[in-house]
Amino acid sequence: MHESPLETARILDTNRAYLSTQLKLVTKDSNSFSQSPPIVTRRSAQQAKIQTRAMASKSKTGTAGAAATAAGVISGGSASGGGGSSGSISSGFNAADPRKTNKPNAALLEAKRRARNNMLKNQGSGAQECVTDIFQNAVNCKGLVRKPTALIYDESMSQHCCLWDKEHYECPERFTRVLERCRELNLAERCLELPSRSATKDEILRLHTEEHFERLKATAGIRDDERMEELSSRYDSIYIHPSTFELSLLASGSTIELVDHLIAGKAHNGMAIIRPPGHHAMKAEFNGYCFFNNVALAAQHALDVHKLQRILIIDYDVHHGQGTQRFFYNDPRVVYFSIHRFEHGSFWPHLHESDYHAIGSGAGTGYNFNVPLNATGMTNGDYLAIFQQLLLPVALEFQPELIIVSAGYDAALGCPEGEMEVTPACYPHLLNPLLRLADARVAVVLEGGYCLDSLAEGAALTLRSLLGDPCPPLVETVPLPRAELAQALLSCIAVHRPHWRCLQLQQTYDCADLQDRDKEQELHKVLRHWIGGPPPVDRYPTRDTAIPLPPEKLASNAARLQVLRTETKLSVPSVRVCYAYDAQMLLHCNLNDTGHPEQPSRIEHIHKMHGEYALLPRMKLLSARAATTDEVCLAHTRAHVNTVRRLLGREPEDLYGAAAIYNSVYLHPRTFDCATLAAGSVLQAVDSVLRGESRSGICNVRPPGHHAEQDQPHGFCIFNNVAIAAQYAIRDFGLERVLIVDWDVHHGNGTQHIFESNPKVLYISLHRYEHGAFFPKGPDGNFDVVGKGAGRGFNVNIPWNKKGMGDLEYALAFQQLIMPIAYEFNPQLVLVSAGFDAAIGDPLGGCKVTPEGYGMLTHWLSALASGRIIVCLEGGYNVNSISYAMTMCTKTLLGDPVPTPQLGAAALQKPPTVAYQSCVESLQQCLQVQRNHWRSLEFVGRRLPSDPVVGENNNEDFLTASLRHLNISNDDASGAAGGPAGDQPDCGDERPSGSKPKVKH
DSSP states (O other): OOOHHHHHHHHHHHHHHHHHHTTTTOOOTTTTTTTTOOOOOHHHHHHHHHHHHHHHHHHTTTTHHHHHHTTTOSSSOOOOSSSOOOOOOOOOOTOOSSSOOOOOOHHHHHHHHHHHHHHHEEEEEETTOOOOTTTTHHHHHTTOOOOOEEEEOOGGGGGGOTOTTOOSSSSSHHHHHHHHHHTTTTTTGSSSOOOOOOOHHHHHHTTOOOOHHHHTTTTTTOHHHHHHHHTTTTTTOOOOOOOOHHHHHHHHHHHHHHHHHHHHHSSEEEEEEOOSSTTTOBBBBBBTTSSSHHHHHHHHHHHHHHHHHHHHHEEEESSHHHHHHHHHOOOEEEEEEEEEEEEGGGGGTTOOOSSSSSSOOOGGGTEEEEEESSSOOOOOHHHHHHIIIIIIIHHHHHHHHHEEEOOOOTTTTTTTTTTOBBBBHHHHHHHHGGGSSSSGGGEEEEEOOHHHHHHHHHHHHHHHTTTOOOOOOSSSSOOOOOOOHHHHHHHHHHHHHGGGGOOOOOOOEEEGGOOOOGGGGGOOOOOOOOOOOOOOOSOOSSSOOOOOOOHHHHHHHHHHHHHHHSOOOOOSSSEEEEEEEEEEEEEOOOTTTTOOSSTTTTHHHHHHHHHHHTOOGSSSEEEEOOOOOOTTTTTTHHHHHHHHHHTTTTHHHHHHHHHTTTOOOOOOTTTTHHHHHHHHHHHHHHHHTTTTTTEEEEOOOOOOOTEEEEEEETTTBBSSSHHHHHHHHHHHOOSSSSEEEEOSSSHHHHHHHHTOOOOOEEEEEEEEGGGGGGTTGGGSSTTTTOOOOOGSEEEEEEEEEOSOOHHHHHHIIIIIIIIHHHHHOOEEEEEEOOOOEEEEEEEEOOOOOHHHHHHHHHHHTTTSSOEEEEEOOOOOHHHHHHHHHHHHHHHHHHHHHOOOOOOTTTTTGOOOOOOHHHHHHHHHHHHHHTTTGGGGTTTTOBESSOOOEEEEESOHHHHHHHHHHHHHHHOOOOHHHTOOOOOOOOOOOOOTTTTOOSOOO
């Protein structure tokens, strides 16, 4: 039951009366900071309060509060923009050693030193120093709600067709079927439909030549099929219709219009359902069904008109978008990332420049990525690995201001051109992590896709993801990455490694290591194999170009697609988030230590900020209930439950002695009530989510739980709320796979021990470890502790051995370790032990994760388990930090805009920090251990050559071949990108495209 404000005030007054009475009995000793008792008591906190009050009396009102926040002092007041209350609590509690110690808290001393220096500086200058608000990004998004998803198309685009080949793959039904499916799912009506428009000639001439423009314009309205077929035969895989010129302008103009709306902030994100496609179109040549390069023109428009400096183009069409690559090959403002079928050059467009070694030139060196797929049948597992191991780390480091996706669906199951097996439901999972980058400015632009069923479903599910719906479940088990994918991906990482810090996670080897036969399996060899395609032709075929798959393959693909469509559940609860909170949980407090870090105001401030951000009316407020004894005993012994129950009504002085036998625990006469209420509130959220009443949950509860062992309380924790919830979901809902992600800065020793032999629960913890010296201390939190018995491999520890870890380090751990394991595990429910003591401003954790960083991590996890995720409060001892952090998690689950974390973009221009270097070392150690248990990581631990020299299987010199084929003289890539026009090597007698016929012979 939720308490009224008056009831909340009554509860707090009761606690204050308790505290006032007890403080009269306490012997104060402010001169003995180093003589800490064996457990957390009042003395260190009292010392800190004395220091804080002394400093506050010397500084002007407002400045001291800001300086204290910047110094990481626990503050009950509001450092910035809401969430504060009167009163300030500071603590010298040392999380690294809560027991007796002879040294003062280093973090506290550092905080005091910085605050003192700031005040002396202010006093000396006679002026107040401007302090940057570490929560400003979170403050800025207070009133922001999600803008609509833009959708742009034009019904006239169905006119474009091949008049002399009715079976041509690039047919009007590609367009109409996509629109029909979007309407069936009621997606189009949920979008902001933008009016289409034609591109102007000046817009086209930004990249294409005037001759190219006029050549297509001359075909407008021409009804001479024979003449148009002859003209089409001069270009590879092209047909020209009387409407082609106008519709090509319309496709390009509509893409530009979508980008304009996103950059202007009129839409959250958007999709352009258009044709003809564009990514093969080059500066002066039609190619591969494409006439004007829609995506490249929109990107150049954003560079020239909106003055953007960082654009990421992702092209997952199964054919290499060589046109787009050439336009930006020398331009460091654009990262072009292409995943395409290659088969050592035997797949269209048969270009050397489509291989992994083409990394850009000039200032653009390192900004062009090709992941060549050298086998058919690539699956969801292969594409997810590419995104997690390469694309997303690079995107996080690049920090794009705009993301444009060349969305071809010809890698989807059933497409006769791609012959790949990516299921339609996988595309939202590829898109999802991108939606929190570039401040959500993501434009998806339709390219290829020639199986109408998989095209329509994949495109519609992509639009659904843009609208903020949960990623659909992947009905089939995610296959493991194939050996062919590992070879290509590692080679791509190797050649780009010198240019990107995020790609230096994998270790390297030198020539001497090649002589060691025992190490051979661990060493990745960067080799290049070239087969090539058919010889050039004078005229390209214009008829009978569609060569379908064998009938039996078509039938099996169709049947499989039908099963996937039927079993992919797309219905979701209308309630996005349920919320668990009850003011009675404020009763639990330390009556002997007013400055204890685990204070009632933690959840009070979180709740208050949720109200200030107008989030409470948008959530389903759950009625709290106490967990039953049987429910608590799912994770704890009955003796432990009875011990805590017997505390009810005991005198405070008796509780002080009872708590002394435990590590960092305090007790209150109402501790049992509060602890069972906290556990029961989380169970209420589990019920709401698993019964389909809510999509996700936020649990603002205390006391926390992840340190609580089966048989005793520990580290501020009484009952293990998340562990009880996981066991409850398994028992009452029959779940087989529950994922617990614990990002509290302290290792969740209790949760680990409860589940270390249970294969139904995957426990992943990121925590500060300091080689075992950080609380809770000991070896249990190290990377090599992986579980026991049947649970071996289901425990993943990521230990930080240095302080200072921030958004960048956490994002790297998530994308290269946590998310691959999570997808392989395929959870049915995600529980987050959300301690926010790794947040910036927390005095105990010493880390720098921002509130918006927590929002991003929450968003990534929400792609799992059809969005069934419950975020449960654990630690966090700066009430401002935890309030902003939890609020950003809630806004994320509600679908609101949350700023993109900067991820240390400026710092990446400097030498790597000690924290980052230590992070890389920890992740390397984790990967080496966990790859023995998770096959999705099998190739990640391979060592790369320190100086990759690429070889070929023929006698052609590699460098000469690269230079001859990368840039084409008749298709001036440098000039198109704004670079010098004379940079291109001569290509001899090859056609301007350098390509062979797209059709099979």
